[in-house]
Amino acid sequence: MQNAELDGLKKLRGGAFFIIISPLLETIAFILFLPSLIGGVFAGGAAGTASGGAAGGVAGALGAAIGVTIIFIAMIVIGAVLGILGVLRLRSGFSILQSLGRDVGIGSTGGTLYLVGLILTLIGAILTLAIIGIFILVIAAILTLIGEILLGVGLYKVGDVYNEGLTKIGGILAAIPMGLISFVGYILVYIGLGKIINMVSSGVSPMAPYGYPQQPQYQPTYQQTQYPQPTYQQPQFYQVGQGVIKSDGYAKVYLYTTTSGVIVSAVMQNPQLTSSYINPITINPGNNEITIYFGNVSQLQIGNQYVITITINAGGNMIPVNATVVYQG
Numbered sequence: 001m002q003n004a005e006l007d008g009l010k011k012l013r014g015g016a017f018f019i020i021i022s023p024l025l026e027t028i029a030f031i032l033f034l035p036s037l038i039g040g041v042f043a044g045g046a047a048g049t050a051s052g053g054a055a056g057g058v059a060g061a062l063g064a065a066i067g068v069t070i071i072f073i074a075m076i077v078i079g080a081v082l083g084i085l086g087v088l089r090l091r092s093g094f095s096i097l098q099s100l101g102r103d104v105g106i107g108s109t110g111g112t113l114y115l116v117g118l119i120l121t122l123i124g125a126i127l128t129l130a131i132i133g134i135f136i137l138v139i140a141a142i143l144t145l146i147g148e149i150l151l152g153v154g155l156y157k158v159g160d161v162y163n164e165g166l167t168k169i170g171g172i173l174a175a176i177p178m179g180l181i182s183f184v185g186y187i188l189v190y191i192g193l194g195k196i197i198n199m200v201s202s203g204v205s206p207m208a209p210y211g212y213p214q215q216p217q218y219q220p221t222y223q224q225t226q227y228p229q230p231t232y233q234q235p236q237f238y239q240v241g242q243g244v245i246k247s248d249g250y251a252k253v254y255l256y257t258t259t260s261g262v263i264v265s266a267v268m269q270n271p272q273l274t275s276s277y278i279n280p281i282t283i284n285p286g287n288n289e290i291t292i293y294f295g296n297v298s299q300l301q302i303g304n305q306y307v308i309t310i311t312i313n314a315g316g317n318m319i320p321v322n323a324t325v326v327y328q329g
Helices: 004-101 106-127 131-161 167-173 177-202
Strands: 237-239 241-243 249-257 260-271 278-279 286-293 307-315 315-329
Touching: 004 106, 004 131, 106 131, 131 167, 131 177, 237 241, 237 315, 249 307, 249 315, 260 278, 278 315, 286 307
Parallel strands: 241 315
Antiparallel strands: 237 249, 241 249, 249 286, 260 307, 278 286, 307 315
16 A cells, blocks of 8 residues: 555656646746747848848748747647646546545546646637637636646645645645746645655655554454354243142242343232232242242132243343242132
């Protein structure tokens, strides 16, 4: 991942370098060769006149003009090509960083819009004689302008992700589509990206909040030991033998359980009587003798069987257990 991250950052820095060189070449061409072109024309004309009359003057002027013009056009073309290469590298760098989860996708969008604007500019220039050509040139200018702004915003976001001040300032200036301001912005971006590349090369990834770098994450390798998984058995509660209930309202039942539990309630069914006393309320694995008091049981018939539903809390699970008792009077 770090190699891809460095590759993306280096592409951004290379793109910024090309964009710095591009206007420099064009500016040098205009500053140096336009005066030379004019001077060459006059010098060639004067030399030609002195040596061979009017015809020689014209030939000398044309020769000087053609030579200077070729150099001038070559520098302009090279500058334009470098500018396009710079945008392509910026767009590629943004795309790589975006694929790594960095929030810089707006820069890639800006590069795309800028390139589309350049293509439309070329098409519009070819169709200038038609009305549609002018319309295309207007659209191209708008797209190029938006693309320049988004490229600057993307560079600012790179500085923000890596907490690098020069890159952030440079991105802000680069987003201002005014020649000198944008030019200075890309110089600052170039310097700032150099610092970011050094930081990432040293093993520090994007800066965490409060300026603390995120340390490289190491994943320990180990073998998991397979242990036999214990088999879980559902707790069992059931009555042992026959329970009895007497005229004094006391019932006695025996319950067998495989786990500990707490008796929550005991209710006789048909007739429905609720107990007011249970002893013990805590039961343990094995056989447990339970005494339950129901109070007035005069409505029971001697010799009849009655069902008592005993609710037991076993590890948070409420488990009802039915026990039968015979009324002995």
